Amino acid sequence: MSTQLLTYLFVGASFALYIGIAIWSRAGSTKDFYVAGGGVHPVVNGMATAADWMSAASFISMAGIISFMGRDGSVYLLGWTGGYVLLALLMAPYLRKFGRFTVPDFIGERYYSKTARIVAVICLIFVSFTYVAGQMRGVGIVFSRFLEVEVETGVIIGMAVVFMYAVLGGMKGITYTQVAQYCVLIFAYMVPAVFISIMITGNPIPQLGFGSEVADGSGLSVLEKLDGVLTDLGFGTYTQGSKSTIDVFAITAALMFGTAGLPHVLVRFFTVPKVSDARKSAGYALAFIAILYTTAPAVASFARLNLVDTVHNTSYEQAPQWFSNWESTGLVGWQDKNDDGLMQYSAGADNEVTIDRDIMVLANPEIANLPGWVIALVAAGGVAAALSTAAGLLLVISSSVSHDLLKQTLMPAITEKQELLFARIAAAVAVCIAGLFGIYPPAFVAQVVAFAFGLAAASLFPAIVLGIFSKRVNKEGAITGMLLGLVFTFSYIVYFKFVSPELNSAEHWWLGISPEGIGFIGMLLNIGAAFGVSHFTAPPPAEVRDLIDDIRIPSGAAVAHSH
Amino acid sequence: MSEQAYDQASENPSSHDHNDQKTLTEKNTADYWQANLRLLAKLLVVWFAVSFGCGILLVDWLDQFTFFGFKLGFWFAQQGAIYVFVALIFIYAWRIQIIERQFGVDDDTEEGSV
Numbered sequence: 001m002s003t004q005l006l007t008y009l010f011v012g013a014s015f016a017l018y019i020g021i022a023i024w025s026r027a028g029s030t031k032d033f034y035v036a037g038g039g040v041h042p043v044v045n046g047m048a049t050a051a052d053w054m055s056a057a058s059f060i061s062m063a064g065i066i067s068f069m070g071r072d073g074s075v076y077l078l079g080w081t082g083g084y085v086l087l088a089l090l091m092a093p094y095l096r097k098f099g100r101f102t103v104p105d106f107i108g109e110r111y112y113s114k115t116a117r118i119v120a121v122i123c124l125i126f127v128s129f130t131y132v133a134g135q136m137r138g139v140g141i142v143f144s145r146f147l148e149v150e151v152e153t154g155v156i157i158g159m160a161v162v163f164m165y166a167v168l169g170g171m172k173g174i175t176y177t178q179v180a181q182y183c184v185l186i187f188a189y190m191v192p193a194v195f196i197s198i199m200i201t202g203n204p205i206p207q208l209g210f211g212s213e214v215a216d217g218s219g220l221s222v223l224e225k226l227d228g229v230l231t232d233l234g235f236g237t238y239t240q241g242s243k244s245t246i247d248v249f250a251i252t253a254a255l256m257f258g259t260a261g262l263p264h265v266l267v268r269f270f271t272v273p274k275v276s277d278a279r280k281s282a283g284y285a286l287a288f289i290a291i292l293y294t295t296a297p298a299v300a301s302f303a304r305l306n307l308v309d310t311v312h313n314t315s316y317e318q319a320p321q322w323f324s325n326w327e328s329t330g331l332v333g334w335q336d337k338n339d340d341g342l343m344q345y346s347a348g349a350d351n352e353v354t355i356d357r358d359i360m361v362l363a364n365p366e367i368a369n370l371p372g373w374v375i376a377l378v379a380a381g382g383v384a385a386a387l388s389t390a391a392g393l394l395l396v397i398s399s400s401v402s403h404d405l406l407k408q409t410l411m412p413a414i415t416e417k418q419e420l421l422f423a424r425i426a427a428a429v430a431v432c433i434a435g436l437f438g439i440y441p442p443a444f445v446a447q448v449v450a451f452a453f454g455l456a457a458a459s460l461f462p463a464i465v466l467g468i469f470s471k472r473v474n475k476e477g478a479i480t481g482m483l484l485g486l487v488f489t490f491s492y493i494v495y496f497k498f499v500s501p502e503l504n505s506a507e508h509w510w511l512g513i514s515p516e517g518i519g520f521i522g523m524l525l526n527i528g529a530a531f532g533v534s535h536f537t538a539p540p541p542a543e544v545r546d547l548i549d550d551i552r553i554p555s556g557a558a559v560a561h562s563h
Numbered sequence: 564m565s566e567q568a569y570d571q572a573s574e575n576p577s578s579h580d581h582n583d584q585k586t587l588t589e590k591n592t593a594d595y596w597q598a599n600l601r602l603l604a605k606l607l608v609v610w611f612a613v614s615f616g617c618g619i620l621l622v623d624w625l626d627q628f629t630f631f632g633f634k635l636g637f638w639f640a641q642q643g644a645i646y647v648f649v650a651l652i653f654i655y656a657w658r659i660q661i662i663e664r665q666f667g668v669d670d671d672t673e674e675g676s677v
Binding site (some may be wrong): 066071073074078079081082084085086088089090122166207208210212213221222223239240241244248249252253273274275276279280282283286287290293294297549552553554555556 | 595596599601603607610614615618619620622623626627630631632633634637638640641642643645646648649651652653655656659660663668669670671675
């Protein structure tokens with residue numbers, strides 16, 4: 001069977017599975033729609049959270065980015081996993097005890113203010129839409145490479161599938177499809193990783209192969225050899241960084257606190273039965289995520305080493321098969337500058353080879369000469385990663401519109417049935433907008449996805465954590481803090497990325513912190529303003545202090561949730 | 564809050580009825596919260612040390628040591644810190660449950676995993 005046919009078969013079968021699950025588990029009430037009825041087992045929720053969290057960027061791009069950044073790529077590994085510790089220790093159990101449906105719900109009640117709720121809704125929609133646009137694009141890219149359809153057609157197929165299970169099934173449908181998607185994506189990621197690890201080091205476990213000797217008799221470890229060949233070609237040493245320590249620190253912090261403030265991840269912890277389950281669930285989620293996140297840096301180093309070995313100084317006629325396969329997509333290119341027919345790869349002006357970092361994972365099975373079914377599997381995995389994240393994001397957008405904006409603010413008189421209908425309409429509208437972003441990507445989408453984290457860190461994270469751990473922070477403080485964090489971070493990013501991109505370099509940055517890391521400073525400003533303003537205004541009323549006392553105590557969540 | 568209820572709870576912390584409002588006195592919920600904050604502080608110190616400490620601030624210095632074929636600082640930044648993160652979450656879930664039972668604020672008897 002041809003690889004093309006296999007790919008259709010794998011992707012088609014996975015879609016049939018997702019839709020089947022959606023029909024089996026469709027939502028009947030708003031509680032089903034928003035929080036899957038509140039009865040999801042912690043391991044199941046952990047797996048769904050992992051799929052929700054690992055997006056097209058984690059699956060397709062991350063290993064490639066690390067591959068070209070070397071040690072500097074650690075910011076993504078540390079940032080995107082370290083945030084789970086904060087989530088599990090400082091947020092998930094308390095939000096579960098609070099026991100409502102959305103993140104703005106918590107902020108609105110804790111800060112006894114409709115304004116605070118609306119500010120939270122704005123932060124949430126802004127963060128979620130920037131993120132979801134990138135996912136639909138990811139679906140489009142996978143479709144266009146592996147199924148050879150237009151990017152637009154790919155996006156529309158993806159939209160139709162997400163529409164089916166997010167709009168019908170709500171959180172309940174999403175939870176169980178995400179479990180299936182996790183299984184597909186982790187299997188698809190690990191199979192090629194294991195084979196490429198065996199090929200390069202003889203060790204089947206990529207995490208160990210990463211530190212082993214290269215199986216070419218040279219006696220050098222993978223990283224020693226990589227450091228050596230890259231320095232010879234004029235690149236920086238792989239195991240040393242080129243970013244300043246303060247910038248690495250700030251970017252990691254922004255990604256960590258941003259991860260802990262991402263609404264589509266937070267809302268997953270509203271779905272488990274009780275507080276102790278929320279804690280365990282965060283642990284399972286990170287364990288499932290760690291399988292991919294500890295494999296990615298290994299894949300990154302193998303892929304880079306293999307790239308240099310098979311491409312540098314090879315004559316173009318003898319280029320490996322994957323090179324010509326990907327050349328047609330424009331993501332790989334060769335220009336014979338010195339007319340010797342050989343492909344020179346280096347950091348200098350004589351470099352003749354261009355490689356798009358996004359192909360490192362997708363091309364891996366071909367680089368390792370794996371059979372067609374593995375390539376088909378990777379395609380299905382990439383689509384699963386993108387769809388699962390898109391669905392989670394669409395759900396938080398729709399629930400914050402129907403629940404926080406309509407039911408709680410503008411139209412308090414609507415019945416539960418009407419609210420559910422509005423939730424479905426909002427999900428449908430959000431799917432269409434996301435699809436449009438995928439088909440006509442605004443030029444800035446790729447650049448702003450990473451900034452969704454900075455914005456989440458500077459706006460939502462402090463408001464939630466202070467709301468739990470401080471009884472003194474009041475509505476004036478929280479609203480000032482959220483707005484200051486959001487506006488400061490947003491302006492800094494817009495200034496360096498869009499207003500004066502020519503100044504976007506270390507000597508012009510404030511304190512040497514890049515726009516990627518500025519969310520950390522935004523967060524500190526938010527916290528400072530929240531305490532400062534609260535100090536000079538009236539403390540929160542007694543009911544709110546009682547609410548805080550209540551969410552700090554684990555017992556009673558299942559009871560409170562069942563009526 | 565009645566003095567008597569607190570005495571009962573502290574004399575025999577394991578035998579009380581869960582979710583019984585009488586056992587949730589201001590004293591033991593406040594003590595529970597302090598114990599929780601102490602545990603959180605310890606775990607967050609480790610969290611900071613492995614990620615920002617070993618993986619970023621001390622990375623160059625740690626690179627002089629070798630660990631399973633890796634430079635140690637590099638290993639922390641790309642592997643080790645992640646393993647510690649997973650462990651920290653499970654250690655917290657385990658330790659805090661012991662503390663909750665001690666103060667009678669656990670959710671053991673509630674409808675759990677379905």
